[in-house]
Amino acid sequence: MNKKNFLNSNSKLLDNILFFSRVLRTTGISISTSQIMSALNAIKFVGIKDRIDLYYTLKTCLINDNSHFYIFDQTFNLLFKENKNLNKFNDQLSEKFGSSNNESIKEEKNISNRVLDSLFPNLVIEKKNNIISEEKVSVNEKISYSFEENFNQLDFESMSNSEILTAKIAISKFSIQSKKIKSRRLVSNDSGKYIDPKNSFVMSVKNGSSSILLKYKSNKLETSPLIILCDISGSMSSYSRMFLHFIHALTEKRKKVSTFLFGTRLTNITRYLKYYDIDIALDNVSKRVLDWSGGTRIGECIRDYNRYWSKRVESGNSIVLIITDGLDRGSSKKLEKEMQRLKKTCYKIIWLNPLLRYEKYEALASGAAAMLPHVSEMRKIHNLNSMKEFTESLNQRI
Known part of the structure; x- marks a missing residue:
C-alpha cells in the first residue's frame, strides 16, 4: 500500500x-x-x-x-x-x-x-x-480509611486532575502563622530587662534631677525572613506547580518571604507571587521563568543567589528552604562550596525533598551528597500530610 x-x-x-x-x-x-x-x-x-x-x-x-x-x-x-x-x-x-x-x-x-x-x-x-x-477483593480485606485521610496521603505525582484541583484548594486554606522572634537588636521598653544608659542619662538631664531614673530596653521582636529556593527542573515537574501554590499561600499569610525558582538559571519571582489571585500570580510567573522542566544546575544557581541576592533579602536569623530532589548535573564541588557559603549567611537551612517518600532513600547522587552535610534538617514533602506537618513545624519555630 x-x-x-x-x-x-x-x-x-x-x-x-x-x-x-x-x-x-x-x-x-x-x-x-x-x-x-x-x-x-x-x-x-x-x-x-x-x-x-x-x-x-x-x-x-x-x-x-x-x-x-x-x-x-x-x-x-x-x-x-x-x-x-x-x-x-x-x-x-x-x-x-x-x-x-x-x-x-x-x-x-x-x-x-x-x-x-x-x-x-x-x-x-x-x-x-x-x-x-x-x-x-472483598470489602473486609480492604484497609478502611476515611476519604480525607486517604486523600491526604496520596502522592501529588499520582493525583488525577480533579484531585489536583482539590489539593490546591486545601493548600490555600492552610493555617500559616507569622510569629515574631527576638532579634539581637535592642529597643526602649519600660518593662525590659536591660538598662539603657543613654536614655537614662538623657532623661535625668531633661528633668534636672540629681538622681538618675533608670530606663530599660529589650530585644526587638521581628519576623524572621523566609527564603525559598524551589527546583523546577524536569525531575521535579510533577511537584513544582503544586509547590508554587504552597509558596503562594506562604507569601500571602507571612511577612518577609522571598522566592526564587531554579533549573539552569535563578529567577526571582517574589513580586509576582504577591498577587492575591493565584491564577494571575502563576500566569506572571510562567511568563517570567524560561527554564521550566529543563536541566538542573543547583551549584551555579546557589552561587548566583549568594552573589547577587543573599545580602539583599537575608539577615542573620533567616531560614532558607531548598525544595529539590538533589539531582544535579553541575559540579558537586562547586555545589558544596556554595552550600558552605550559604550556611554562613543564614540561621538555618531546611531541605524539602520529595524523594524522602521512599523509606530506603539515601543521598547517593553527587548533588544530594554535597548538600546533605550543610543542611540543618531534611524533610519529605510529597503529599498534603507532609506539607501540613511541615507547615505546623514552621509555625512553631518562626
Missing part, C-alpha cells in the same frame, strides 16, 4: 490518533495542533508496520518533556491494546475507540488517575480501579 494513502484508507486509525491526542491534552500535557499534524505527516511518510512504529512515531512528535513519558506510555497501552476490562466500559469512554491487538508494548498495571479521569470522566472510582485488574 502507498504510504501516503495509508491514513486515508484507514479512517479508524486516523480517528483513534486524534482521540489519543485529545486524551493526552486532557491529562494536562500541552500538545499543539502543529504537533498533531506533524505526527500524521510522519505516519504518512514512514508508514506503520506494527504498533512499535506507531508508538515511537507518536511519542517523538507529541511529547516534548520526558516527565510526561509515563502518562504517554500508560495512555498508549490502554488505547492501542486489546483490553477485556476496558472493553466492558467502552460505552463510558468520552469517545468511541477502536481496539487493536498489541503484544509488543508491556502492559501497565498501575494506571495514573489522570489517565483514567480523562478516559472515563463520568465513571465512579470503584469501576475505574477494576478496568485494569480483574481481581476482586
